[in-house]
Amino acid sequence: MWDLIEPAAARRLLAGAVALFAERGYGGASTRDIAERAGMSPAAMYVHYATKAELLFTIVRAVHEAAHAAVVTARDAAPGHAARVRAATYALARFHARHQQAARVTQIELAGLDADRRAFIQELRDGTDAVFHEEVRAGAEAGVFDVADPPGTARAVVSLCVDVARWYRPGGPRTPEEVGSLYAHLAARMLAVQ
Amino acid sequence: MWDLIEPAAARRLLAGAVALFAERGYGGASTRDIAERAGMSPAAMYVHYATKAELLFTIVRAVHEAAHAAVVTARDAAPGHAARVRAATYALARFHARHQQAARVTQIELAGLDADRRAFIQELRDGTDAVFHEEVRAGAEAGVFDVADPPGTARAVVSLCVDVARWYRPGGPRTPEEVGSLYAHLAARMLAVQ
Numbered sequence: 001m002w003d004l005i006e007p008a009a010a011r012r013l014l015a016g017a018v019a020l021f022a023e024r025g026y027g028g029a030s031t032r033d034i035a036e037r038a039g040m041s042p043a044a045m046y047v048h049y050a051t052k053a054e055l056l057f058t059i060v061r062a063v064h065e066a067a068h069a070a071v072v073t074a075r076d077a078a079p080g081h082a083a084r085v086r087a088a089t090y091a092l093a094r095f096h097a098r099h100q101q102a103a104r105v106t107q108i109e110l111a112g113l114d115a116d117r118r119a120f121i122q123e124l125r126d127g128t129d130a131v132f133h134e135e136v137r138a139g140a141e142a143g144v145f146d147v148a149d150p151p152g153t154a155r156a157v158v159s160l161c162v163d164v165a166r167w168y169r170p171g172g173p174r175t176p177e178e179v180g181s182l183y184a185h186l187a188a189r190m191l192a193v194q
Numbered sequence: 195m196w197d198l199i200e201p202a203a204a205r206r207l208l209a210g211a212v213a214l215f216a217e218r219g220y221g222g223a224s225t226r227d228i229a230e231r232a233g234m235s236p237a238a239m240y241v242h243y244a245t246k247a248e249l250l251f252t253i254v255r256a257v258h259e260a261a262h263a264a265v266v267t268a269r270d271a272a273p274g275h276a277a278r279v280r281a282a283t284y285a286l287a288r289f290h291a292r293h294q295q296a297a298r299v300t301q302i303e304l305a306g307l308d309a310d311r312r313a314f315i316q317e318l319r320d321g322t323d324a325v326f327h328e329e330v331r332a333g334a335e336a337g338v339f340d341v342a343d344p345p346g347t348a349r350a351v352v353s354l355c356v357d358v359a360r361w362y363r364p365g366g367p368r369t370p371e372e373v374g375s376l377y378a379h380l381a382a383r384m385l386a387v388q
Contacts, residue, residue, distance in 0.1 A: 027221040107360065108302050152368070152376045155361070156354060163357035166301065174346070182346045186384050
């Protein structure tokens with residue numbers, strides 16, 4: 001998730017902050033704890049992130065941008081209505097298993113962002129939701145899916161994938177790819193792909 | 195949810211604490227805030243709940259017990275494999291919409307319970323999960339469901355219902371009963387009810 005973040009010190013801060021927020025919650029982790037976890041002084045941390053809120057926003061934004069990119073890339077590479085929904089579902093479920101900790105921190109702490117940042121993130125979320133809504137609607141219109149309630153069903157598919165971050169544990173019986181495959185299959189079932 | 199709690203002061207404390215935890219998080223709400231919200235002094239509050247942790251545990255326990263009871267009651271009243279899974283799914287999804295705030299507080303703050311209390315709650319959760327696992331397994335064995343991965347599919351049905359507490363908002367376009375009906379239908383689809 002953080003591979004593209006430069007320099008390495010900023011990357012270490014983000015990874016350390018995610019682990020600390022997951023353990024103690026955003027409120028329970030001080031900037032001093034976060035700096036220490038990354039092996040630097042609080043003063044050195046402020047060079048990269050002026051506040052703890054800035055650090056949280058960077059995490060929440062990165063999670064949403066990466067999830068959106070994964071979904072769009074998967075959809076665009078797939079041919080036809082059914083393959084597109086399957087690919088998008090696979091990508092979103094796998095993402096929430098692979099990046100379980102960062103995604104879980106994001107879900108729990110989202111409400112604590114200030115109003116402007118929350119609005120920014122909401123737009124990213126809406127964009128990802130819209131991919132599913134649009135695919136379900138288009139497939140239903142084309143007669144490829146049999147769906148009585150396209151928006152409710154699209155939301156259910158997204159919800160199923162997002163909730164993976166709540167229950168998934170790395171090292172458990174299923175790989176992120178196995179969760180993705182199962183969920184792509186279940187989404188196709190929910191849509192009654194013809 | 196709190197109708198059975200006596201006396202009325204304890205009931206007011208629970209309802210007020212849920213609202214405050216939802217607004218500010220468990221860490222952000224003091225016992226003084228909670229007592230004030232219920233119109234009493236901190237000293238009067240301690241008569242009912244010795245600590246804030248005790249109050250949170252009471253909430254988390256009540257949510258899990260009520261969800262479990264709703265699922266079991268619905269299942270027991272339904273005839274046949276398909277009807278039982280539909281009824282249990284309807285009950286669990288509707289519960290998480292009706293009691294969205296208390297269920298959401300429970301999900302977010304669960305990790306903050308001490309080890310003994312968390313183990314107690316985990317047993318309640320496991321009991322509810324087991325209802326779905328057992329129904330899916332039995333229906334698959336009887337040839338009424340067509341499921342390649344019964345445990346993974348049972349978990350997905352539960353996850354779908356539980357995540358309602360994350361996205362549902364009272365006063366939105368769907369009633370809890372409508373969410374329950376849609377999700378019962380989607381669960382039947384996921385199981386390919388024959």
